[in-house]
Amino acid sequence: MKVIKIDKNEWASGLEKLRSAYELIGPVKEKFYHAFQSLESGQQPDMDYINTRVSPKYVIYPQSELILECSLNENDEDYKIYKEPEKEYTPKAILGIRPCDADSFSLVRRNFDTEEYKDPYWLRAYASTTFVGLACDQPCPTCFCSSAGSGPYSDNNLDILLADNGDHYLARVLTEKGKKLASAAGWSQEAGDEADQQIEQKKQEAESAIQSSVKTDKLASQSLLDLYDATNAIWEKEAFSCINCGTCTFVCPTCWCFDVQDEVAGKKGYRIRNWDSCMYPLFTMHASGHNPRGTKVDRLRQRFMHKLKYYVDKYENGIQCTGCGRCVQLCPVNIDIRRICNMLNSYDPESCTCEVTAS
Amino acid sequence: MKSYTDKIKEIAKRLLKEDKVDMVIGYRKGTVPLMHQPFFATSEGEVDSFVWDSNCGLNLANYITDRKERIGIVATGCNSRNIAVHVVEGKIQRDQLYIIGVPCQGMVDRHKLAAMAEGNIASVEEDEDKGTITISGQGFSKSVDKAEVLQENCSICVHRNPVLYDELVADEVTEQTREQADPYARVREIEAMSPDDKWAYFDDLLSDCIRCYACRNACPLCYCPQCFVDESNPQWVGKSVDPTDIRTFHLLRAYHCAGRCTDCGACVRSCPVGINVRDFTKKLEKDCLELYGWEAGLNTEQRPPLDTYKPEDPEDFIK
Ligand code: SF4
Ligand code: SF4
Ligand code: SF4
Ligand code: SF4
Ligand code: SF4
Numbered sequence: 262m263k264v265i266k267i268d269k270n271e272w273a274s275g276l277e278k279l280r281s282a283y284e285l286i287g288p289v290k291e292k293f294y295h296a297f298q299s300l301e302s303g304q305q306p307d308m309d310y311i312n313t314r315v316s317p318k319y320v321i322y323p324q325s326e327l328i329l330e331c332s333l334n335e336n337d338e339d340y341k342i343y344k345e346p347e348k349e350y351t352p353k354a355i356l357g358i359r360p361c362d363a364d365s366f367s368l369v370r371r372n373f374d375t376e377e378y379k380d381p382y383w384l385r386a387y388a389s390t391t392f393v394g395l396a397c398d399q400p401c402p403t404c405f406c407s408s409a410g411s412g413p414y415s416d417n418n419l420d421i422l423l424a425d426n427g428d429h430y431l432a433r434v435l436t437e438k439g440k441k442l443a444s445a446a447g448w449s450q451e452a453g454d455e456a457d458q459q460i461e462q463k464k465q466e467a468e469s470a471i472q473s474s475v476k477t478d479k480l481a482s483q484s485l486l487d488l489y490d491a492t493n494a495i496w497e498k499e500a501f502s503c504i505n506c507g508t509c510t511f512v513c514p515t516c517w518c519f520d521v522q523d524e525v526a527g528k529k530g531y532r533i534r535n536w537d538s539c540m541y542p543l544f545t546m547h548a549s550g551h552n553p554r555g556t557k558v559d560r561l562r563q564r565f566m567h568k569l570k571y572y573v574d575k576y577e578n579g580i581q582c583t584g585c586g587r588c589v590q591l592c593p594v595n596i597d598i599r600r601i602c603n604m605l606n607s608y609d610p611e612s613c614t615c616e617v618t619a620s
Numbered sequence: 621m622k623s624y625t626d627k628i629k630e631i632a633k634r635l636l637k638e639d640k641v642d643m644v645i646g647y648r649k650g651t652v653p654l655m656h657q658p659f660f661a662t663s664e665g666e667v668d669s670f671v672w673d674s675n676c677g678l679n680l681a682n683y684i685t686d687r688k689e690r691i692g693i694v695a696t697g698c699n700s701r702n703i704a705v706h707v708v709e710g711k712i713q714r715d716q717l718y719i720i721g722v723p724c725q726g727m728v729d730r731h732k733l734a735a736m737a738e739g740n741i742a743s744v745e746e747d748e749d750k751g752t753i754t755i756s757g758q759g760f761s762k763s764v765d766k767a768e769v770l771q772e773n774c775s776i777c778v779h780r781n782p783v784l785y786d787e788l789v790a791d792e793v794t795e796q797t798r799e800q801a802d803p804y805a806r807v808r809e810i811e812a813m814s815p816d817d818k819w820a821y822f823d824d825l826l827s828d829c830i831r832c833y834a835c836r837n838a839c840p841l842c843y844c845p846q847c848f849v850d851e852s853n854p855q856w857v858g859k860s861v862d863p864t865d866i867r868t869f870h871l872l873r874a875y876h877c878a879g880r881c882t883d884c885g886a887c888v889r890s891c892p893v894g895i896n897v898r899d900f901t902k903k904l905e906k907d908c909l910e911l912y913g914w915e916a917g918l919n920t921e922q923r924p925p926l927d928t929y930k931p932e933d934p935e936d937f938i939k
Contacts, residue, residue, distance in 0.1 A: 291828065292828070292894070293731060293734065293735040293893075293894050294734070294735075294893065294894070296828075311739060311740055312740075314892055314893055315830060315892075315893075324830065324860075324861050325860035325861045325862070399739065399758055399759075401740040402652070402740055402741075402742040402757070403652060403740070470758075498659075498660075501658065501659065501660055501683070502657050502658040502659065502678075502683075504682065504834070504837035504838050504890070505837055506832055506833055506834035506836075506837040506838065506890065507832045507833065507834075508832045508834045508890075508892045511830050511832045511892075512830075512892060520859065522858070522859050522860065524858050524860065524862075533859075533860050535859050535860050535861075538832075541833075541850075542846075542850070543850050543852075589651070589652060590652060590740075591892040592655075593655075593678065593834055593838055593889065593890030593891075593892075594655075594657055594658055594678055594838075594890075595650040595651060595652065595655040595656065595657035596657075597651040597652070599651070600651060
């Protein structure tokens, strides 16, 4: 695999060259925190960022997305006939995405791209995007990617992986998409023989800087019903502080649930899909008024059982979490998925106890 | 604050042991800095995980709505006022509660500290004698006066001592007067803006809102079985991230809190993107004080002014 060297001033000038062909998206410091944003002409991504509050999943899967529209003007031929709006899927590049966030797209793909069902919006947006990742040399205290199937130097789902090496980046160009972007930017300087070794060494340093982890080895062999029924041992106590705000699901790169709404503005009708959350009572409210997940204990259990058990059983490919740590940092009442994962993993149905350890 | 923590534990254990209550609601130490977790103990062993310091900013009154048990609850000034509001509004009975009053020294602002840190905060230390907070993480460590990083609502608070309690964990703290605290300085600044500037101000204030409703759900006042934003028949508000819908949510919610809000700051503390939604509620609090001489939650008898009608209600402000 080819490693190229990108001097940091070449990085900046290369981005300017990309603008004619790509919409550039990168981390930008807002009022207090960083967020992924479309970069205006001349604006550079802040590659020294630590983490964004909201994950970049919105680039492929926006929080509110127009999927159909229709005319409500009686004189129009297509009155009340829903049609797909004209949408442009111009090439985009996400710059400086963290490896865990990039990895999340492969987890989410299992939902949006299946044998029976292919989500056209997600797939088109995904296909038009190039992922330029930045390896994490300074993981946060809440990062547990290494034990969640990803890692600070993971190149899963990336087109290019950058490693910061002082005045330059060492870049692994991983795919055709990545090659195309690198050549459009004019980045072609070969990095030399020692580059692979340098990256490997940085990788090991980064991995050993990860302080936090989850145990997942026994999740698959636990009985689903035992875990579901562990109300006293796990769910009631852990759900007590939950306020069902949905922050955890909104900031999470791997949460994928949505709701479809019709709205009217002037003489037009719009069908919009919005992120939804299993933490909201409305999520499962039936038209009859019955709600099968009527309490917050039910809803909290759903979130964690989905990520840590149903997903594990269904796809046999690990947990539905990349260890980005956002929900751990941002839950306003300190519900910690690491703690709950370790509880589920160690639950003993005989004694109804867990080895509780919050890492 | 070891002395407070010890006293809370002692009282909680006694209440459980003497079977005065079925559960005690307090905070246990969080798994991340600045974030203690609301937690209930039903056994003396569980009481041992209780903690008290400047990171107990969630409002525990949020957790007693419609509960049937006999509850011991730890309460600061503002939390005790929200408990009083709950009692007035019939969400809990006074005699179900044993209130462990905490003379409060204010909570630190997690958003401010996060913005100050040059990296992720790995630990927070409080030095009570010096009155400082030290945050540290990879490659940085910074000490600041606690007064500088108090939550804004705490720095202007004039009811730090619980208004309602069965037992206090320490002697009362000195209250600042309203003149000293000048709690409405920020509201006056906004009031003085031109309509265009106000529009721009609120537009900017809400620009990052992701409509997760953490602010609403963290608030003890927001206990309606179904919030107006969740109703679908009729549907009052659209559900996308349209700015008009977001503004509608915030304005209406604030009005539902008028005369009931205690400025506890739980809404702001829980917002993942740090929006100061108190800009709305504080204005209504000021209006209630100026127009009706009313402050929320100071007793358990009187209903809030927008909830009652009296022939002698002031009305000269109605145009
Ligand atoms: S777990 Fe935390 S973030 Fe998620 S809904 Fe509950 S309170 Fe909100
Ligand atoms: S569950 Fe939490 S830690 Fe895991 S990917 Fe989602 S936000 Fe990140
Ligand atoms: S508002 Fe007052 S009583 Fe409430 S936490 Fe702050 S200082 Fe304490
Ligand atoms: S908590 Fe913050 S982001 Fe969430 S709805 Fe409230 S203001 Fe918006
Ligand atoms: S609106 Fe905010 S400040 Fe007022 S009572 Fe509710 S949570 Fe506390």
